[in-house]
Amino acid sequence: MSGFWPIFKRELFAFFVTPIAWVQIFVFCLVQGMHFYLVIDHFASQPELAGDQTPLQAFFGNTVLLYIVLFLLVPPMTMRLFAEERRSGTIETLMSAPVSTPAVVLGKYLSALTVYAAMWLPTVAYLVILRRTGVVDWHAVGASYLGVVLVGAGYLSVGTLMSAITRTQFLALVGTAFVLLVLFILGVGEFVTPAGSTLHDICAHVSVWAQMNDFASGIVDSRRLVYDATLILLPLFVTTRVVDAWRWG
Amino acid sequence: MISVSHLVKHYGSHVAVDDVSFRVEKGQIVGFLGPNGAGKSTTLRILSSFLGMTSGKVEICGHDIEESSLEARRSVGYMPEAVPLYPEMRVVEYLTFRAELKGVARSKRRGHVDDAMEKASVFDVANTLIGKLSKGYRQRVGLADALVANPPLLILDEPTAGLDPNQIRQVRELIAGLSGEHTVLLSTHILSEVEQSCDRVILIAKGKLLAEGKTADIRKMRRPTALDVTVRGDAQAAARVLRGIQGVAKVKEVAAKQPASASFQATWTKKLPDAEIEGTIEAAVSALVGAGLGVREVRPVGSSLEDVFAELTRGAPPDPAEREEPS
Numbered sequence: 001m002s003g004f005w006p007i008f009k010r011e012l013f014a015f016f017v018t019p020i021a022w023v024q025i026f027v028f029c030l031v032q033g034m035h036f037y038l039v040i041d042h043f044a045s046q047p048e049l050a051g052d053q054t055p056l057q058a059f060f061g062n063t064v065l066l067y068i069v070l071f072l073l074v075p076p077m078t079m080r081l082f083a084e085e086r087r088s089g090t091i092e093t094l095m096s097a098p099v100s101t102p103a104v105v106l107g108k109y110l111s112a113l114t115v116y117a118a119m120w121l122p123t124v125a126y127l128v129i130l131r132r133t134g135v136v137d138w139h140a141v142g143a144s145y146l147g148v149v150l151v152g153a154g155y156l157s158v159g160t161l162m163s164a165i166t167r168t169q170f171l172a173l174v175g176t177a178f179v180l181l182v183l184f185i186l187g188v189g190e191f192v193t194p195a196g197s198t199l200h201d202i203c204a205h206v207s208v209w210a211q212m213n214d215f216a217s218g219i220v221d222s223r224r225l226v227y228d229a230t231l232i233l234l235p236l237f238v239t240t241r242v243v244d245a246w247r248w249g
Numbered sequence: 250m251i252s253v254s255h256l257v258k259h260y261g262s263h264v265a266v267d268d269v270s271f272r273v274e275k276g277q278i279v280g281f282l283g284p285n286g287a288g289k290s291t292t293l294r295i296l297s298s299f300l301g302m303t304s305g306k307v308e309i310c311g312h313d314i315e316e317s318s319l320e321a322r323r324s325v326g327y328m329p330e331a332v333p334l335y336p337e338m339r340v341v342e343y344l345t346f347r348a349e350l351k352g353v354a355r356s357k358r359r360g361h362v363d364d365a366m367e368k369a370s371v372f373d374v375a376n377t378l379i380g381k382l383s384k385g386y387r388q389r390v391g392l393a394d395a396l397v398a399n400p401p402l403l404i405l406d407e408p409t410a411g412l413d414p415n416q417i418r419q420v421r422e423l424i425a426g427l428s429g430e431h432t433v434l435l436s437t438h439i440l441s442e443v444e445q446s447c448d449r450v451i452l453i454a455k456g457k458l459l460a461e462g463k464t465a466d467i468r469k470m471r472r473p474t475a476l477d478v479t480v481r482g483d484a485q486a487a488a489r490v491l492r493g494i495q496g497v498a499k500v501k502e503v504a505a506k507q508p509a510s511a512s513f514q515a516t517w518t519k520k521l522p523d524a525e526i527e528g529t530i531e532a533a534v535s536a537l538v539g540a541g542l543g544v545r546e547v548r549p550v551g552s553s554l555e556d557v558f559a560e561l562t563r564g565a566p567p568d569p570a571e572r573e574e575p576s
Contacts, residue, residue, distance in 0.1 A: 002319055006349040010335075017337050089333035093394065096297040096329075097350045098322040247301035 003099030007107030008114075011081070015115050020080075024073055028119045035065045036126050053217075054137065055130060060144040061216030067184055067208065070155055075176035077115060078159025079169040081108040082243070086167060091246070105239045109160045116152045120145070140218035147215030147224075151208055154231030155180055161235035164242045184208060250275050250402055250432045251296065256305035258291055258456075265291040266302075267456040273449075275401075278428050280443035280464070281436040283453040284558065289436040290330055292453070293406050296434070297327035310401055323352060326395030326431075330406040332387050336380030340371055340390055343379055344397050351398035361397055369393035369423065385416040392423065403427065405435040409442060421446050440557065444468055452561065459561045470557050473526050475516040475550040476533065477503075481543035484511035490540045496521040496529045510545055 015021040039058045053062070060066065085091040094104065130136050155176075162175040187207030193200040204210060211224045251273040258266040266288045273279050283289050294300040296307060298314050298321060307314045312321040335343060344362045353361050366372045369389045374382060379390060388408070395403050408424065409417045424446055427433055437443060443450050443464060450467045452459040460467065480487045484502065491500045491513060498518040506512045515533070517526065530549065537544050 002352070003350050006346055010338075010346050013342075014335070014337060088336075089329065089331050090335060091333075092294070092299050092329045093327070093333055093347075094350075096294075096299040096322060096325070096327045097347070098319045098352060099350060100319070247299070 001100060001103045001106070003097065004103040004107045007099065007104055008111050011108050011111030012114060014080070015111065020076065021115050024077065024115070025119050028069060028073055029122050031065070031069050032123055035059065035063070039063070054140070056136065056141060056144065057216045059126070060148065061213035066212060070152060071177065071180050071184065073119070074152065074155040074159055074180065075173045077112050078156055078163050078176060079172040080163065081112065081160055082164040083166055083169045083172045095246070101240050101243050105160065105236060105243060109156065109236060112156045112160070113153055116156060117149060120148060137218060140216065143215045143218045143220050146220065147212050150225070150228040151211065154228050157232045157235040161239045161242070164239045250310060251434065252308040253296070254306045256292065256295065256307060257303045258295060258300070259303045265456055266295070269453065269456070269458045271451050271458060271461055273432060273434055275432055276429060277448045278424065278433045278435070278446060279449045279451060280447035281434055281451050281453065282438070282440065282443050284438055287454045288456040289453060290406055293404050293434070293436055297325055297404050298322050323398070324400050324402055326398065326400040326403045328391045328395040328405045328408060330410065332391035334379045334387060334390060336378065338379055339376050340366070340379060341375040343390070344393055347394050348397045353398050361399060364399070365393040365397040368396055368426070370419070385412055388412060388416070388420065392420070401432060403431050403433045405433065407437055408435055409437070452558070454558050459558065470561070472523060472552050473517065473549045474552045474556070475514050476530060477512065477514055477546070477548040477550055478533070478537070478544070479506050479510050479512045479546040480537055481510045481545060482541065486540055487511060487537060487542050488513060490536050490542070491515045491533060494529060494533045494536060496525065507545060514550070
């Protein structure tokens with residue numbers, strides 16, 4: 001893993017020295033704040049709902065707001081990673097340095113994942129707020145954050161691959177958004193296909209919606225973990241092959 | 250230091266480098282010379298492990314670049330032609346990052362970065378954003394990057410391209426200062442560049458190796474072809490005098506270089522032996538003076554790089570493969 005640390009640090013630096021990371025975190029906090037406000041307002045006005053589910057469950061699952069945020073924020077986080085280096089030619093100095101390809105890919109990917117995790121950090125404040133007025137199920141909270149990180153990790157992995165196979169940041173952005181949209185629509189298919197059909201099973205398997213509902217209720221299903229691990233590892237593996245293939249271009 | 254044997258690189262059906270073999274010994278400054286599109290950059294990119302080769306064998310400091318790629322890359326400081334840099338970083342940040350990437354130990358990093366900035370004279374812009382630097386400074390930051398891990402071998406792709414004459418001189422001085430400690434392989438398409446800064450020359454054109462040798466040997470191939478003369482006085486008389494000199498093939502009047510004078514280019518005949526050229530120049534000048542003309546400027550003109558290449562390609566023994574009838 002020669003070269004992992006310097007690349008990881010430089011990518012983090014590039015995120016935070018340019019406005020990207022700050023705009024992202026700002027937009028994320030704004031949208032999630034509104035999201036949280038809506039959920040709490042809803043529960044406060046209809047106390048009879050409280051027996052059915054908790055506000056946190058509604059925050060992490062059940063509503064479409066979570067996916068809109070991911071859909072909008074993940075593609076711009078990863079679009080730069082390789083496309084920018086290839087456009088400006090810095091890929092030449094990077095790859096002629098003594099670095100291994102997995103170190104380059106992981107360094108870049110994990111820097112995006114770190115920014116993603118940092119983006120979620122302020123939402124811990126919501127737990128503190130809820131803790132003051134009621135009971136928080138910490139197991140469900142742990143499962144929810146695990147789910148959020150796993151889903152995001154998978155999406156970022158897709159974005160990393162897109163950045164490696166396209167020449168411009170814009171194409172990487174569009175490509176990533178397209179794949180995420182397809183995955184989301186497939187997931188929605190769970191509700192419209194007849195139960196028991198193969199298509200229904202496939203849709204249920206890839207449904208990020210169903211996954212977040214499970215995780216938000218504190219259910220960590222190993223099938224979901226396998227799916228997430230696939231969505232993380234497969235694009236990363238293909239990315240290392242793509243980066244290696246550039247040498248033969 | 251570098252040992253290249255039978256290097257071949259194809260881009261699809263296009264052959265960029267065709268069976269090139271050469272060696273570069275320790276401590277030398279070697280010029281990699283060829284016209285645009287000759288395969289210089291491709292070869293250097295292969296040597297720096299950025300590109301893979303189609304076939305052949307390359308060893309850098311004893312490390313095979315395919316089998317022990319990381320060791321080979323560790324012994325090379327490579328500066329690509331376009332000098333790509335990260336615009337959002339400051340010079341010192343960038344060089345520190347590069348030093349870490351190239352495996353310079355934390356305790357030595359600061360010293361290495363300072364040394365590289367010193368050698369490439371970029372100390373005064375250490376805290377400037379790279380995106381705000383001028384072309385000359387960017388070039389020198391690229392050089393500092395190549396130097397920062399203090400590698401035994403430097404591979405510089407057109408290190409003086411796009412610089413003004415003053416900056417070119419500075420870069421040349423810098424490269425000259427590196428000999429001894431480092432081995433340098435630099436590419437260029439300017440013949441005079443090689444003559445000024447290199448010990449040895451490797452000539453390449455259309456992907457093929459044309460010649461390899463000491464700079465002095467290559468210089469001999471650059472035969473004087475003509476004489477530029479500027480005189481004050483009767484232009485027609487001057488042309489007549491020049492035409493009368495033994496060894497002059499033709500005289501062409503060119504745009505006057507100075508006011509109230511006339512300029513000519515007298516081309517030597519092909520038969521004139523190189524050893525007699527100096528004597529012929531003396532004869533021409535004394536004839537002009539004798540005819541009452543004021544000689545203001547006399548300048549021998551050497552053959553261009555293109556001429557040298559034409560000479561070499563014509564003089565080279567035909568390739569046995571090419572002699573066979575195409576099937």
